[in-house]
Amino acid sequence: MRVLFATTANLGHFGPVVPFAHACARAGHEVRVCVPESFVDTVRTAGLTPVPLGEPAPGERGPLLARLPSLSRQDADQVVVRDLFAGVDARAALPAMERAVDGFRPDLVVRELAEFASYAVARRRGVPQLEIAIGLAATGSAVAGMLDDALDALGCDGSGLLTTPVATVVPERLDSPATRPTRRYRYQPPPADDLGLPDVPGEGPLVYASFGTVAAALPPFAGAFRALVDAVADRPVRVLLTGGAAGDADLTAPPNVRVERYWPQQDVMPHAAVVIGHGGFGTTMTALAHGVPQVVVPLFAVDQFLNAEAVARAGAGVAVDPPGGITPEAIGAALDAVLSDDRCRVAAQRLSADMAALPLPDSAVFDRAAYRPGT
Secondary structure, eight states, X not given: XXXXXXXXXXHHHHGGGHHHHHHHHHTTOEEEEEEEGGGHHHHHHTTOOEEEEOOOOTTSHHHHHHHGGGSOHHHHHHIIIIIIIIIIIHHHHHHHHHHHHHHHOOSEEEEETTOOHHHHHHHHHTOOEEEEOSSOHHHHHHHHTTOTTGGGGGXXXXXXXXXXXXXXXXXXXXXXXXXXXXXXXXXXXXXXXXXXXXXXXXXXXXXXXXXXXXGGGOGGGHHHHHHHHHHHTTSSOEEEEEOOTTSOXXXXXXXXXXXXXXXXXXXXXXXXXXXXXXXXXXXXHHHHHTTOOXXXXXXXXXXXXXXXXXXXXXXXXXXXXXXXXXXHXXXXXXXXHHHXXXXXXXXXXXXXXXXXXXXXXXXXXXXXXXXXXXX
């Protein structure tokens, strides 16, 4: 069988797709991965065959991202989903995606929820689809409700978004109720790089802090990093803070904080007592897979807020979303609460056990008969 995967140029979106693509290839199917041109090397490094797609012209994405801090949360989410993912990104990718589908003639298109060019072409060509979740079931429903008429420009409608079958690594205990056919699989963090833990001075439990690979590149969110550093400065903890390779992580930090642009999360998690994150899918799931409780500080995307609420609802951490904005006091209070209440760790370990009990993606059946056009 020929299977065409599609993802955006984002590590947090591509990561959940990788285990399924490898499982598909191991099953003997022919696999290709459609990605923006700038992401081709990342796909090759993952051991997969890329198909390059077009990208927005320089200057198209920046103005959209620059608007986010001045918008309400609802309006900002709509700009990201409708105008960015389903707008400039999808329109730029569409011509090459059409050529890829017509040339490769896939039996199945597998996409993550933010990649819309593949959805549009598969929908128009009548190719069965499968969606790889990069968040809760509620995230998919929320995204579908933000598109308005954005898909018209891609030559399709959104009626198939809420009926496409989903493969997810979110355990049922954490997830919101599924409204479409859903199969659950074990989350597989990237393999450890064997770098171990860097030297983090001071005494006390280790706190791993990361706001992902995107936030540090967006000046409006620089204040979140400053608030985090100020929150931990006078607390008896050791902190490893990663700022993201795309941004400037040079912060004036107190002695108990080590700042790195990047350090493999999977190498740090076994040593961490608490994770302070932004609710990104990769950080949230990797922490839970290791049974580490979290302080979740959502910044700018609907899935981050939904993930924060889910972690708090499951008792595996505390969500920080103060009406007056992100402050050192709010982050510090949440960190104190998680460190002082062992119930958060117990709940995180319970979710870790749930995740470990799920079948590996290798058991996924990439069977053409299981996915009908329009479903």
